[in-house]
Amino acid sequence: MSNRPFLRVKVKNPFHRAFTLIFTLILLTWMVRFASSLIERGLVPANIHPFLFAIAMYSSALVGYPLIVVGLLTEMWRPSLDFRLHRDKRWISIGAFLFGIFS
Numbered sequence: 001m002s003n004r005p006f007l008r009v010k011v012k013n014p015f016h017r018a019f020t021l022i023f024t025l026i027l028l029t030w031m032v033r034f035a036s037s038l039i040e041r042g043l044v045p046a047n048i049h050p051f052l053f054a055i056a057m058y059s060s061a062l063v064g065y066p067l068i069v070v071g072l073l074t075e076m077w078r079p080s081l082d083f084r085l086h087r088d089k090r091w092i093s094i095g096a097f098l099f100g101i102f103s
Helices: 014-040 050-059 064-077 089-102
Strands: none
Touching: 014 050, 014 064, 050 064
């Protein structure tokens, strides 16, 4: 057998890619389930195809969710997240500010 270096692909930041893949799958599952639950409860007229309803729903008022999915897929393609704990004053103040906003 010959040496095939192209079969050995070194994955850079495997933790980042696994995290973004899992989070993307969870978000996509939630998006599909949310749209289908609205259809199942009868909140969508029967003459509209479910796929068209989902496209209209996620391209108008809920446009943030597809943008998050695209961002996560971009992160999976080119990892740039930094999971290190930064202890300088700037990062601690940013973390406190975000915690104050989202809590």
